[in-house]
Amino acid sequence: MADTLYTSWxxxxxxxxxxxRLAWRGDELPEPLEGTSSLLPYGNGxxxxxxxxxxxxxxxDTRSLNRFVSFxxxxxxxxxxxGVLLSQILELCVPKGWFLPVSPGTRYVTIGGALANDVHGKxxxxxxxxxxxxxxxxxxxSDGSRQLCTPDENADLFxxxxxxxxxxxxxxxxxxxxxxxxxxxxxxxxxxxANLQEFFRLSELSDAxxxxxxxxxxxxxxxxxxxxxxxxxxxxxxSKSQVVxxxxxxxxxxxxxxxxxxxxxxxxxxxxxxxxxxxxxxxxTRTIHHRPFFYPxxxxxxxxxxxxxxxxxxYQCVLPGEDGRAVLRNMLSDIASKGSGSFLVVLKIFGDxxxxxxxxxxxxxxxxxxxxxxxxxxxxxxDRLDAMTREVGGAVYPAKDARMSAESxxxxxxxxxxxxxxxxxxxxxxxxxxxxxDKL
Amino acid sequence: MSQxxxxxxxxAIAEATARIYAGRGDRLFLVARDAxxxxxxxxxxxxxxxxxxxxxxADLTDHDRHAEIIAAAMDAMPELDIVLVAHGIxxxxxxxxxxxxDTLYSIDVNFLSVVALLTPLANQLExxxxxxxxxxxxxxxxxxxxxxxxxxxxxSGLDAFLQGMxxxxxxxxxxxxxxxxxxxxxxxxxxxxxxxxLWAQPEDVAAGIVKAxxxxxxxxxxxxFWALIMLIVRSIPETIFKKLSL
Ligand SMILES: Cc1cc2nc3c(=O)[nH]c(=O)nc-3n(C[C@H](O)[C@H](O)[C@H](O)COP(=O)(O)OP(=O)(O)OC[C@H]3O[C@@H](n4cnc5c(N)ncnc54)[C@H](O)[C@@H]3O)c2cc1C
Ligand SMILES: NC(=O)c1ccc[n+]([C@@H]2O[C@H](COP(=O)([O-])OP(=O)(O)OC[C@H]3O[C@@H](n4cnc5c(N)ncnc54)[C@H](OP(=O)(O)O)[C@@H]3O)[C@@H](O)[C@H]2O)c1
Numbered sequence: 001m002a003d004t005l006y007t008s009w010x011x012x013x014x015x016x017x018x019x020x021r022l023a024w025r026g027d028e029l030p031e032p033l034e035g036t037s038s039l040l041p042y043g044n045g046x047x048x049x050x051x052x053x054x055x056x057x058x059x060x061d062t063r064s065l066n067r068f069v070s071f072x073x074x075x076x077x078x079x080x081x082x083g084v085l086l087s088q089i090l091e092l093c094v095p096k097g098w099f100l101p102v103s104p105g106t107r108y109v110t111i112g113g114a115l116a117n118d119v120h121g122k123x124x125x126x127x128x129x130x131x132x133x134x135x136x137x138x139x140x141x142s143d144g145s146r147q148l149c150t151p152d153e154n155a156d157l158f159x160x161x162x163x164x165x166x167x168x169x170x171x172x173x174x175x176x177x178x179x180x181x182x183x184x185x186x187x188x189x190x191x192x193x194a195n196l197q198e199f200f201r202l203s204e205l206s207d208a209x210x211x212x213x214x215x216x217x218x219x220x221x222x223x224x225x226x227x228x229x230x231x232x233x234x235x236x237x238x239s240k241s242q243v244v245x246x247x248x249x250x251x252x253x254x255x256x257x258x259x260x261x262x263x264x265x266x267x268x269x270x271x272x273x274x275x276x277x278x279x280x281x282x283x284x285t286r287t288i289h290h291r292p293f294f295y296p297x298x299x300x301x302x303x304x305x306x307x308x309x310x311x312x313x314x315y316q317c318v319l320p321g322e323d324g325r326a327v328l329r330n331m332l333s334d335i336a337s338k339g340s341g342s343f344l345v346v347l348k349i350f351g352d353x354x355x356x357x358x359x360x361x362x363x364x365x366x367x368x369x370x371x372x373x374x375x376x377x378x379x380x381x382x383d384r385l386d387a388m389t390r391e392v393g394g395a396v397y398p399a400k401d402a403r404m405s406a407e408s409x410x411x412x413x414x415x416x417x418x419x420x421x422x423x424x425x426x427x428x429x430x431x432x433x434x435x436x437x438d439k440l
Numbered sequence: 441m442s443q444x445x446x447x448x449x450x451x452a453i454a455e456a457t458a459r460i461y462a463g464r465g466d467r468l469f470l471v472a473r474d475a476x477x478x479x480x481x482x483x484x485x486x487x488x489x490x491x492x493x494x495x496x497x498a499d500l501t502d503h504d505r506h507a508e509i510i511a512a513a514m515d516a517m518p519e520l521d522i523v524l525v526a527h528g529i530x531x532x533x534x535x536x537x538x539x540x541x542d543t544l545y546s547i548d549v550n551f552l553s554v555v556a557l558l559t560p561l562a563n564q565l566e567x568x569x570x571x572x573x574x575x576x577x578x579x580x581x582x583x584x585x586x587x588x589x590x591x592x593x594x595x596s597g598l599d600a601f602l603q604g605m606x607x608x609x610x611x612x613x614x615x616x617x618x619x620x621x622x623x624x625x626x627x628x629x630x631x632x633x634x635x636x637x638l639w640a641q642p643e644d645v646a647a648g649i650v651k652a653x654x655x656x657x658x659x660x661x662x663x664x665f666w667a668l669i670m671l672i673v674r675s676i677p678e679t680i681f682k683k684l685s686l
Contacts, residue, residue, distance in 0.1 A: 068487035
């Protein structure tokens with residue numbers, strides 16, 4: 001099957017990707033399709049760049065592995081196949097009073113894909129990454145073996161597989177510990193801040209008492225307003241609401257792909273200014289359902305199409321320590337002066353809860369995420385940002401990357417050589433070949 | 441709460457349908473030939489809310505076991521409200537043309553085994569004067585085509601059998617549903633390279649099946665637009681049709 005079934009969210013790079021589906025978790029791994037060299041699991045293609053792509057290889061589509069194995073409503077321990085979407089877990093568990101321990105900004109990702117990128121959410125400062133809540137998994141290797149991996153059993157392989165970018169084998173099922181909730185609602189406060197300094201202060205004030213914190217910033221504002229934005233903080237509430245929990249999915253969608261990117265300097269400037277000004281008061285409080293709170297973008301299907309046929313690039317980095325704060329300022333100035341940033345620029349402080357993952361991205365510091373239309377200049381600009389990230393010992397998130405150099409990767413992930421020892425010999429990805437300089 | 445017997449429960453379409461019943465809290469009895477797959481499906485349905493799930497491993501071409509299947513299902517589910525028959529294979533037409541044994545085997549799986557199962561079942565349902573029998577046929581049964589007439593003829597035979605059974609059992613308020621899906625993206629069709637707009641997902645077909653059972657429909661094309669396509673296909677005169685490469 002060589003078609004557009006297998007793309008990544010940024011729609012860059014574009015690859016005529018071949019793939020096969022695995023229908024049952026008991027099935028053996030298929031051989032790579034004729035004329036292709038290696039295998040790579042594919043979740044729901046919500047990674048932005050090329051961690052889920054394998055040019056010249058075969059991807060194994062896991063979306064039919066969407067069965068639950070067991071769920072204990074007393075303890076909140078859930079075991080399910082790797083292709084189950086987070087949205088399906090929520091549908092099952094929220095009515096029973098349980099929630100995902102960690103949730104990324106879209107619920108249309110598979111649990112296997114989320115594990116392989118060791119995803120983080122707005123509660124990283126308290127809960128760490130998803131990998132901190134994985135109790136066990138089964139790994140299917142190309143030698144035909146099935147390895148049960150837990151923090152105690154096959155602990156090395158477990159650590160390599162959490163955040164292992166699909167390279168250590170195919171995860172057939174995952175067992176996670178859910179978080180207890182009293183209902184589907186959250187109490188959210190949104191606070192305007194005038195500059196970066198205020199952002200850091202708000203984070204410091206909020207991170208102890210609020211489970212979820214995140215900020216949106218206006219990437220066009222310069223000078224004294226550099227880094228102005230809205231800070232959101234929230235907790236689950238015990239309000240027993242009567243909201244009926246039907247998942248209606250995307251309410252509207254981008255019906256076709258415009259022939260050019262709709263994101264340009266002008267549209268960006270007006271959107272960012274509008275968004276910032278929209279909230280009149282300094283502080284706004286509301287009770288909100290978990291869906292609009294965690295997954296605002298999921299209401300617009302295929303929103304990635306607005307970037308036109310050339311697609312987009314995401315950049316997410318983490319910058320540690322005091323130096324990180326200074327570098328963040330430089331980055332934002334660079335972006336504001338080019339007027340090239342995006343609608344959604346997100347800032348968050350990562351906490352110090354360590355993930356078991358060997359190649360895990362989050363580490364203590366401030367994380368910045370934004371997207372760029374794919375223009376000729378963007379690669380040079382991102383290289384500049386990379387130089388700044390390297391300078392402070394930070395890292396860039398592979399799930400969102402399509403272009404970092406081997407040199408950058410190896411400085412961001414010092415354990416990469418140790419990790420390489422756990423890579424299944426039949427597995428590879430476009431990303432992996434790039435960041436290892438094809439030297440393996 | 442309903443009691444639902446699923447024959448060929450490892451089928452992607454059957455599994456998706458069973459999930460809807462499990463979500464309603466119904467009781468299920470699953471029959472399939474692969475024990476491992478059967479347990480995988482049963483566990484999933486339990487988590488999704490089925491009140492009770494029982495399983496039985498059987499190859500349906502083993503006609504001698506049909507009485508046992510029916511007895512075990514009725515033992516576990518005395519009210520037996522719905523029977524969904526879903527097992528089937530899509531044989532390679534060209535291979536069948538060279539191989540009588542393969543041809544007859546696929547007629548057995550797709551037609552004879554269903555007839556063998558429904559013959560005693562129809563009598564029991566007639567006696568109880570209630571229940572639904574829903575059988576997955578195919579649009580391929582509407583007209584024989586050179587590319588898959590071994591499969592098509594089995595489904596066509598099934599259609600006539602169900603038609604007659606419906607006629608007979610309507611007198612005892614037993615509902616007989618013939619389900620005719622078009623192209624569905626399942627393991628049965630995984631070898632077909634292209635996926636166009638005519639293709640449906642098993643979940644969509646499953647929703648259509650449950651709706652047709654709830655509404656006591658007689659024959660349902662899924663998705664619905666296939667009714668129109670097949671109307672056109674059936675209306676082409678045979679003198680022209682035989683010259684087409686379909
Ligand atoms: C709108 C949006 C918001 C996002 N917000 C966040 C966020 O807040 N935080 C965050 O961390 N991420 C975020 N992401 C990124 C996203 O959560 C990750 O890229 C996620 O891993 C995608 O999962 P997927 O199922 O689509 O997997 P894919 O993108 O298809 O694959 C991801 C990786 O997982 C591997 N993989 C998939 N299945 C298996 C398996 N069964 N066994 C082994 N390896 C497997 C693949 O090989 C690949 O390396 C966001 C993405 C989008 C589009
Ligand atoms: N997919 C389509 O495009 C399409 C279109 C029209 C109609 N249909 C019909 O829909 C029904 C379901 O098919 P599907 O698409 O869901 O395909 P599927 O997932 O391949 O399911 C077919 C099932 O039939 C089972 N089976 C085959 N021979 C059997 C036997 N002798 N005894 C017991 N079980 C047997 C298979 O068991 P194993 O798992 O053990 O192999 C499999 O679980 C079939 O009747 C098919 O003809 C399908």
